[in-house]
Amino acid sequence: MKSMSYEFTKGLVKNNPVFVQVLGMCPTLAVTTSVVNGLGMGMATSFVLVSAALIASIMKSLVPGEVRIPVYAVIIATFVTIADLVLRAFFPPLSVSLGPYVPLIVVNCIIMGRIEAFATRNGPLPSVVDALGMGAGFTLSLMVLGAVREIFGNGSIFGFDLFGPSFNPVLVMIMPAGAFLTLGVLMAIFNAVKESSKTVLISAEKPVEA
């Protein structure tokens, strides 16, 4: 049994859902035109991920193996509906800018992936901690991507103007093509940094795995 802090932190860097597992690409690319959008999508996904992982880990002995995927899909879809209604009621502008990508959380492979790979094999508490870590890693990645695209594409961050009126925004960054390019370059930077710090990571992980 690995420690709780390991279950949480592995989602941040080592198994980061976006940069390492390359999961949940569609919301990652689509909504990260600004930091706020990234944060909103990250929070909504984390909420669904944590709730669904909790329910799935409690119900794991009740669900027959053959029909588990549809059962989990229904659980996920229920929490997505809750998240969508909450967003519409309390954060209408965010709900409008996220558009159809809120319902698309249903098919976000991170959620089904964590349920399949972790929640159905562990108790409720580790599952929630694991889901929180993955959710935090996902939210962070979305915010980094959103920040880069907002700074270059709009000259602002969190909606605050950074460079004044003389700044000529790189419009392509907030267009679809910019999403692919930014994520590709960020992923390469992530790989390069990870590679260069590999020795440090391995020596830091050893006592945990023992």
Place this chain on the structure above:
Amino acid sequence: MQFIVLIISAAVVNNFVLTYFVGVCPFIGVSKKIDSALSMGIAVTFVMTITATVTWLINRYILIGLGLPFLEYVSYIVVIASLVQFVEMFIKKTSPALYRTLGIFLPLITTNCAILFVALLLTMREYGFLESIVFGIGGGLGFTLAIVIMAGIREQLEVADIPKPFQGAAITLIVAGIIALSFMAFAGMVSA
């Protein structure tokens, strides 16, 4: 004429993968060889068209008819999951040859967000019955086009000398970005 415009709009101008980013997972995962990319594209087009038809009927006659719009997401995902299962069983029984080509791709399609996206978008835009079917076909064709182009480029990339940090998903995303840039040339060809 209206339908031709709708197909061009869904397939090229507002390409699902390159504009809406739906179906990026298979776009990156199954685009190493042109053959398998084409099979995946055909399977997606097939399921997408059926999904568009069925979800339109469900939305109109069950969800709106009975006043249950809040069950939209739950019912769509159940419909898609069972539809994919059904299509898989049907193809397995009727055409083993086709099953060997498409078989392994079918289960993957359930979690392909492009399928759910079609269902959501045609509800949102309040398309009519025929429009919905045409929209499903157009979306599927667009996905096929994008994934085959991608596979063609990646077959060439196999022999290219890519810097180490860029290998794998990173270079694929950058290639996708360049394809998306070139698809921007179609913008404005069709409004909507």
